[in-house]
Amino acid sequence: MIATATIAQEISERLGSALTPQKTLDHIPTFWVEKNRVFELLRFLKEEIDRPYKMLYDLSAIDERMRQHRDGQPASDFTVVYHLLSLERNEYVRIKAALSEDHLSLPTITRLWPTANWYEREVWDMFGIAFDGHPHLKRILMPNSWVGHPLRKEHPARATEMGPYQLPPDKELAEQDALRFRPEEWGLSRERDGSDFIFLNLGPQHPGTHGVLRIALQLDGEEIVDAIPQIGFHHRGAEKMGERQSWHTYIPYTDRVDYLGGVMNNLAYLTAVEKLAGITVPPRAQVIRVMLAELFRIISHLVWYGTFAQDVGQMSPVFFTFNDRERAFSIIEAITGARMHPSWFRIGGVAADLPKGWDRMMRDFIKYLPPRLVEYDQTVMRNFIFKARTKGIGSFTVDEAIDWGVTGPNLRACGLEWDFRKRQPYSGYESFEFDIPTAQNGDCYDRAVVRIEEMRQSLRILEQCVSNMPEGPYKSDHPLATPPVKDRTMHDIETLITHFLSVTWGPVMPVGEVLGAIEATKGNNGYYLVSDGSTVSYRTRIRTPSFAHVQTLPLLSQGLMIPDLVVILGSLDFVLADIDR
Amino acid sequence: MTSPYPILSILGIVVVAMSIAAFLIWVERRLLALWQDRYGPNRVGPFGLLQVLADTIKIFMKEDWVPPFVDKPVFILAPAIVFVTVLMSFAVLPVAPGIIVSDLNIGLLFFLAMSSLGVYSVVLAGWSSNNKYALLGGLRAAAQMLSYEVFMGISLMGVVILAGSFSLPSIVDGQRRMWFVIPQFLGFVLFLIAGLAETRRIPFDLPEAESELVAGYHSEYSGMKFGMFFVGEYMGVTLISSMIAVLFFGGWLGPGLPGVVWFLIKTFFFISFFVLVRAALPRPRFDQLMSWGWKVMLPLALANLLVTGAVVLVWR
Numbered sequence A: 001m002i003a004t005a006t007i008a009q010e011i012s013e014r015l016g017s018a019l020t021p022q023k024t025l026d027h028i029p030t031f032w033v034e035k036n037r038v039f040e041l042l043r044f045l046k047e048e049i050d051r052p053y054k055m056l057y058d059l060s061a062i063d064e065r066m067r068q069h070r071d072g073q074p075a076s077d078f079t080v081v082y083h084l085l086s087l088e089r090n091e092y093v094r095i096k097a098a099l100s101e102d103h104l105s106l107p108t109i110t111r112l113w114p115t116a117n118w119y120e121r122e123v124w125d126m127f128g129i130a131f132d133g134h135p136h137l138k139r140i141l142m143p144n145s146w147v148g149h150p151l152r153k154e155h156p157a158r159a160t161e162m163g164p165y166q167l168p169p170d171k172e173l174a175e176q177d178a179l180r181f182r183p184e185e186w187g188l189s190r191e192r193d194g195s196d197f198i199f200l201n202l203g204p205q206h207p208g209t210h211g212v213l214r215i216a217l218q219l220d221g222e223e224i225v226d227a228i229p230q231i232g233f234h235h236r237g238a239e240k241m242g243e244r245q246s247w248h249t250y251i252p253y254t255d256r257v258d259y260l261g262g263v264m265n266n267l268a269y270l271t272a273v274e275k276l277a278g279i280t281v282p283p284r285a286q287v288i289r290v291m292l293a294e295l296f297r298i299i300s301h302l303v304w305y306g307t308f309a310q311d312v313g314q315m316s317p318v319f320f321t322f323n324d325r326e327r328a329f330s331i332i333e334a335i336t337g338a339r340m341h342p343s344w345f346r347i348g349g350v351a352a353d354l355p356k357g358w359d360r361m362m363r364d365f366i367k368y369l370p371p372r373l374v375e376y377d378q379t380v381m382r383n384f385i386f387k388a389r390t391k392g393i394g395s396f397t398v399d400e401a402i403d404w405g406v407t408g409p410n411l412r413a414c415g416l417e418w419d420f421r422k423r424q425p426y427s428g429y430e431s432f433e434f435d436i437p438t439a440q441n442g443d444c445y446d447r448a449v450v451r452i453e454e455m456r457q458s459l460r461i462l463e464q465c466v467s468n469m470p471e472g473p474y475k476s477d478h479p480l481a482t483p484p485v486k487d488r489t490m491h492d493i494e495t496l497i498t499h500f501l502s503v504t505w506g507p508v509m510p511v512g513e514v515l516g517a518i519e520a521t522k523g524n525n526g527y528y529l530v531s532d533g534s535t536v537s538y539r540t541r542i543r544t545p546s547f548a549h550v551q552t553l554p555l556l557s558q559g560l561m562i563p564d565l566v567v568i569l570g571s572l573d574f575v576l577a578d579i580d581r
Numbered sequence B: 001m002t003s004p005y006p007i008l009s010i011l012g013i014v015v016v017a018m019s020i021a022a023f024l025i026w027v028e029r030r031l032l033a034l035w036q037d038r039y040g041p042n043r044v045g046p047f048g049l050l051q052v053l054a055d056t057i058k059i060f061m062k063e064d065w066v067p068p069f070v071d072k073p074v075f076i077l078a079p080a081i082v083f084v085t086v087l088m089s090f091a092v093l094p095v096a097p098g099i100i101v102s103d104l105n106i107g108l109l110f111f112l113a114m115s116s117l118g119v120y121s122v123v124l125a126g127w128s129s130n131n132k133y134a135l136l137g138g139l140r141a142a143a144q145m146l147s148y149e150v151f152m153g154i155s156l157m158g159v160v161i162l163a164g165s166f167s168l169p170s171i172v173d174g175q176r177r178m179w180f181v182i183p184q185f186l187g188f189v190l191f192l193i194a195g196l197a198e199t200r201r202i203p204f205d206l207p208e209a210e211s212e213l214v215a216g217y218h219s220e221y222s223g224m225k226f227g228m229f230f231v232g233e234y235m236g237v238t239l240i241s242s243m244i245a246v247l248f249f250g251g252w253l254g255p256g257l258p259g260v261v262w263f264l265i266k267t268f269f270f271i272s273f274f275v276l277v278r279a280a281l282p283r284p285r286f287d288q289l290m291s292w293g294w295k296v297m298l299p300l301a302l303a304n305l306l307v308t309g310a311v312v313l314v315w316r
Helices: A002-015 A035-048 A116-127 A169-179 A238-242 A251-255 A263-277 A283-311 A317-336 A358-381 A384-390 A398-403 A444-467 A493-504 A545-551 A553-557 A562-572 A576-580 B006-035 B051-061 B072-090 B107-128 B132-163 B168-173 B185-199 B223-248 B259-280 B286-315
Strands: A020-022 A030-033 A055-063 A078-086 A091-099 A105-107 A130-132 A198-202 A214-220 A223-230 A512-519 A524-531 A537-543
Touching: A002 A035, A030 A035, A035 A078, A035 A091, A035 A105, A055 A116, A055 A524, A055 A537, A078 A524, A091 A105, A116 A130, A116 A545, A198 A562, A198 B132, A214 A562, A223 A553, A223 A562, A238 A251, A238 A537, A251 A263, A263 A283, A263 A512, A263 A524, A283 A317, A283 A358, A283 A444, A283 A562, A317 A358, A358 A384, A358 A444, A384 A444, A384 A562, A444 A562, A545 A562, A545 A576, A553 A562, B006 B051, B006 B072, B006 B223, B006 B259, B051 B223, B072 B107, B072 B223, B107 B132, B107 B168, B107 B223, B132 B168, B132 B185, B132 B223, B132 B286, B168 B223, B185 B223, B185 B259, B185 B286, B223 B259
Parallel strands: A030 A091, A105 A130
Antiparallel strands: A020 A030, A055 A078, A078 A091, A198 A214, A214 A223, A512 A524, A524 A537
16 A cells, blocks of 8 residues: 555656556555556656666456446546556556547557567457557457457357357358468568568477467578567467356366466466455465475476477487476376366365375475486586577577566576565465576576576475475365365355355455466466456456567567577477467 | 399398388387387387388378479479489498499499489479478578588598598408508598488488478478388488498408498497487587588598598608
């Protein structure tokens, strides 16, 4: 609250009193601003204010037309929400701009933050809100031929509401034509000094893209003149599903966002939900969560390690690291019963207590992995061809990284020691001892160095979890914890009814807005939830690290060659579902 | 010293070379699996030995598909070239005294010529496929071969100077006192690297670099046409390995065992080495490869030639 007052004062001193503050459950200073002053305010926050908000953390929108509880908020049909992050203050600020249904447009902020480009395109795609002056306001997640804007409330969420899908020949041709890459649309010229460029379509099916990512390359020989990543092939409407699924049944959807991160995704979502519900998670559940999340960080990094080496052309490491990953999965399996997507965290805790013998398995793994990592250092990181391929390739500076919304290991590789586990501890991370590995040059090699050291640090955290696992309940006894603790349901009718409702309809979360963000495997993963006091979320916004990271591709790859592009893709460590959601 | 039964020799060498190449596919897969903590093919026949046979049957049964957009005659010709040139090289290969198809007095040059011709296969395949990935693969192959052919030839000249002949049996004979790998160690290393490049295997598999160019020059190939590239690669490995044995490790020479056995042992050793290299190394970038070729390998090869020549002149 104090933060809100200070920042409000700082802004009003400069811009007069054009701001309407809003109280939110996560205590992030939130202000409404008139749409014609958005640009001015954001520029002030980014460039002029003392200890500026340098990172555009997220940009999204809310369709407010069906919302019941908007106490004290300015009238709005569609609200565009900007989340900014100040690294110096270690604070977010949330700026909202109200739009009426017949004037759905805002000035673009791509001139302030290059990363706003994709975010604004997504808002256009999902809500039909136009951004004046945007360099390329086209659909980004949905196909060009799509009709309607999916995250609007009137847009159906289910295929059964849309009539059967048909693909007559003429529509097939039109769809195929819509996929054609036309350089002119992107402002690319077809020739330079009389010689033609090659336009190479890399993906969406290509062994080097790690999934259905398409990159249109403008090539001069093998040199990349420009690269245009095109995403959306993995879009599954995770945000729209959030508006259909109950708070509880949405958990499995989160697992599949960063599909290598498993329960790490649950943690991001639940951090937000528990803030909304006001649940304090008991210490044992917290430590269990940290333990599994860190194990998944190792798992994700192992996949990255092997596939990255493969991108550089090394054949064997992927088999070794997948082998190690398999061992980690056997622990996950023993504890949760599932492997890649356990969906094992619950609102208020975890699904069950740890099984007998979990600590032995964990200890074995903690002993097993470090010597393997040393071996991989010898075969991969110290190989001279590997160094020649990765050092000095695809680097950005700290300022560029912040400008582009880069977080996680990719940011730390530029030399900035910024880890949300340390800066904004959640789930009890403040009581663990670990270091934040950083590197200096922000190139492909340094990104690798950071991730490998992170695995060692995660092992340290695992060790602390094993030796200091607290006793106590594995789930909170808060009434909104889902499913509720069952021991009392068999004794009195009131708890039985609550239990029944909570399991059949799902819990009803208090009205409010929260942002819950964590240091996920690939960077900052945040869930911005709007509750309208119902069993489902009114708006679920998923801020993923990969989305921001892949957008930097043209910046990183211009002037390099195709093999470098593949190395850069590998070093960024993205997951397609984490980009497209 | 040409074989008294040329037809028999030709047949023998063709059959043996091809079956070794086929067998190699199994060997490579099993060895890679061994080094990568997995099993490899172990289902078909004893130890999975018949896997290759099963694959061959499958690949022969496949539709012989030629995409409509390719340059058809060249597209069909390209895989044949790699096959023919490698097999031609086997003609000058002395397996044991008397087991050779044709003892040309310019045997070594013939081998170099044939391996240079082999690059046409890759370039034409990349060109005729009318596919950008294949084209880039073909371009890379052309550039790579140009850079590596040059010092490949020069690296062997030391051996020629020592043996005083281009004929391969004479070169083997010249190693009765000492294998040429000792005086020509640098030449051996250079030839080994050039040989790796010649067979387009990791770390020189740029023309087909999977993670970059999908399958490079043979992206559009399927069925037995792809099979010919595939087997051609393994025959290339066999050829280069046996060439190393012949040129630097005394070919069939060795105590006790018959010459053929020695030859096979040495060849197999280098084949395994090739597989090990594939398991261990990443792939350099195209321009790095070129600059190593021209700026490091070529000067070294030239220096090796000059020093060898000088030493031999002074010695005699």
